[in-house]
Amino acid sequence: MLNTLSLQTTSSEKSTVLPPVRIGIIGLGTVGSGTVKLLSRNPLVDVVQIAVKSIDKARSLSDIDVSALLTTDAMAVVNNPNVQIVVELVGGIELARQWISTALNNKKHVVTANKALIATHGAELFALAKANGVALLFEASVAGGIPILMPLKMCLAANKITEIAGILNGTTNYILTRMMEDGWDFQTALTKAQALGFAEADPSSDVDGHDAAYKLAILAKIAFQRQIDVAEIFVEGITAITPADIDYAKRFGYTIRLIGLARWNEERQCPELRVHPMLLKNTHPLANVYNEYNAIWVKGDAVGDTMFYGKGAGEMPTASAVCADVLALVKDIQSNNLTACAGMEVFLAAEKVTPLPISETTNRYYIRLNTKDEAGVLAELGKAFGDEGVSLESFLQLPGQEPETASLMLVTHLAQEKNVQQALKNIVALTVTKSIGCVLRVL
Numbered sequence: 011m012l013n014t015l016s017l018q019t020t021s022s023e024k025s026t027v028l029p030p031v032r033i034g035i036i037g038l039g040t041v042g043s044g045t046v047k048l049l050s051r052n053p054l055v056d057v058v059q060i061a062v063k064s065i066d067k068a069r070s071l072s073d074i075d076v077s078a079l080l081t082t083d084a085m086a087v088v089n090n091p092n093v094q095i096v097v098e099l100v101g102g103i104e105l106a107r108q109w110i111s112t113a114l115n116n117k118k119h120v121v122t123a124n125k126a127l128i129a130t131h132g133a134e135l136f137a138l139a140k141a142n143g144v145a146l147l148f149e150a151s152v153a154g155g156i157p158i159l160m161p162l163k164m165c166l167a168a169n170k171i172t173e174i175a176g177i178l179n180g181t182t183n184y185i186l187t188r189m190m191e192d193g194w195d196f197q198t199a200l201t202k203a204q205a206l207g208f209a210e211a212d213p214s215s216d217v218d219g220h221d222a223a224y225k226l227a228i229l230a231k232i233a234f235q236r237q238i239d240v241a242e243i244f245v246e247g248i249t250a251i252t253p254a255d256i257d258y259a260k261r262f263g264y265t266i267r268l269i270g271l272a273r274w275n276e277e278r279q280c281p282e283l284r285v286h287p288m289l290l291k292n293t294h295p296l297a298n299v300y301n302e303y304n305a306i307w308v309k310g311d312a313v314g315d316t317m318f319y320g321k322g323a324g325e326m327p328t329a330s331a332v333c334a335d336v337l338a339l340v341k342d343i344q345s346n347n348l349t350a351c352a353g354m355e356v357f358l359a360a361e362k363v364t365p366l367p368i369s370e371t372t373n374r375y376y377i378r379l380n381t382k383d384e385a386g387v388l389a390e391l392g393k394a395f396g397d398e399g400v401s402l403e404s405f406l407q408l409p410g411q412e413p414e415t416a417s418l419m420l421v422t423h424l425a426q427e428k429n430v431q432q433a434l435k436n437i438v439a440l441t442v443t444k445s446i447g448c449v450l451r452v453l
């Protein structure tokens with residue numbers, strides 16, 4: 011007989027009419043620990059096995075004793091005939107893919123928080139789930155504790171979603187907030203984020219924008235009901251943002267945030283999909299999302315603007331989303347009626363769509379240039395932009411870092427990316443230009 015998790019509930023509380031649903035968990039790190047804590051207080055479930063990498067590792071699970079449940083063999087969990095729902099909380103792609111495929115083929119429901127896997131192999135895994143008559147749920151994979159996938163699939167189902175703009179990564183939002191509020195440079199803010207546990211030892215996936223791209227791919231698949239190749243999403247990180255850019259953005263009344271943008275282009279019948287830093291007017295709701303918080307702004311043709319806000323990562327917020335999926339499945343198992351996976355068809359039947367190339371997108375731009383400080387500079391720059399059809403909305407001139415130089419900040423009207431890039435190439439060749447400091451798109 012299997013040992014099961016000792017619960018903080020009494021045995022009489024556990025004796026519901028139906029027996030508890032048996033859960034196997036792979037991974038007992040940040041999210042796994044929170045999940046065990048939340049499930050341990052719920053009489054509808056029994057955690058019967060947990061796979062980890064190191065059995066002897068010290069765990070902070072309050073007074074919950076899991077020692078009798080641990081194994082280092084994740085395959086033992088997915089092949090365990092006692093397990094009805096497998097919860098994958100390790101991350102990475104290849105091993106997780108094997109575990110989840112085996113679990114689905116064994117007719118077990120699966121819950122995962124693994125954005126990289128769902129973004130890259132979602133279609134294959136959903137096909138497997140469907141073929142086996144089981145569910146694959148993944149609410150925690152996007153924006154941690156914020157309910158967004160289920161609302162998008164179910165509550166906004168009557169809408170045509172036209173745009174999603176999200177702060178989808180808590181690490182970069184913390185870094186940009188601190189740079190903005192404390193005047194820190196990127197490296198100082200990153201070091202602080204690491205010390206506080208908001209950034210990994212290797213932060214590259216976060217600061218280079220790839221983590222947000224996985225989440226954007228999942229959101230866009232659901233919103234636009236198309237297959238999307240995450241590798242086709244345009245991605246630019248935040249490592250090049252300097253305190254000077256932050257300072258100048260402030261002077262224009264803007265905030266800088268890393269934004270995941272999915273916008274349906276009606277004329278071209280394809281989406282714009284991109285992750286890059288953007289300038290937001292201080293009055294924009296996304297500009298008021300600080301530190302490690304996430305938010306997703308969704309526009310639907312019927313509902314108008316909506317915003318979902320909360321903690322996008324962390325032990326208990328992410329576990330909250332994982333456990334919501336588990337409890338939805340518990341209800342389905344107990345009623346013998348599989349409804350929790352409603353909406354997953356979008357990952358199956360949908361045709362693939364290629365995003366609009368970034369060169370063909372239309373944006374307003376913030377551009378910082380270092381130039382000579384002499385008469386006629388503005389006229390030359392204005393002509394270079396004008397020759398490519400780019401018109402200027404506003405500009406600010408400040409003394410440059412070196413003698414007889416100027417720092418020019420420009421904001422353009424709406425212009426096509428390729429025209430702006432061509433204008434900048436022409437501007438680099440001008441004798442009045444010292445360098446191009448920074449180019450950011452404006453939301």
Ligand SMILES: NC(=O)c1ccc[n+]([C@@H]2O[C@H](COP(=O)([O-])OP(=O)(O)OC[C@H]3O[C@@H](n4cnc5c(N)ncnc54)[C@H](OP(=O)(O)O)[C@@H]3O)[C@@H](O)[C@H]2O)c1
Nearest residue numbers: 037038039040041061062063064099100101123124323324
């Ligand atoms: N952290 C967050 O805030 C957050 C938010 C949203 C989504 N997610 C996603 O949630 C998943 C888990 O993230 P996390 O932050 O909880 O990771 P984590 O803290 O690094 O924990 C990973 C867990 O996996 C276990 N593990 C590693 N290799 C294993 C193997 N071969 N077999 C069995 N167990 C293995 C580790 O065991 P040991 O404990 O023995 O080392 C550890 O318990 C990832 O997909 C991540 O993207 C995380």
